[in-house]
Amino acid sequence: MNPPNYERASYGDAIEPIAIVGMACRFPGGATTMEKLWSILHNKRCVVSDVPTQRFNVDGWYHPDPNHKGSVPQHDAQLDLMCAS
8 A cells, every 4th residue: 555645845846744742721620641531531521611700791692492593492502621631
């Protein structure tokens, strides 16, 4: 099996490979490592919480009818990024 033929970025006559040197993300439920994230998933722990009032006033956008335009049909719509694991 031959490896895929990837195109390389070029500038003038030089051909330069692209390297990804790092990445970052925030996990829900206070997980700070992949192992803690796996534990949350494996144990089926719920990490959904109410939207904080300092983020926006969800009561101003709430309507129980999910077909009502310009509204949200629930209050618990964010992953809890601040809870302890």
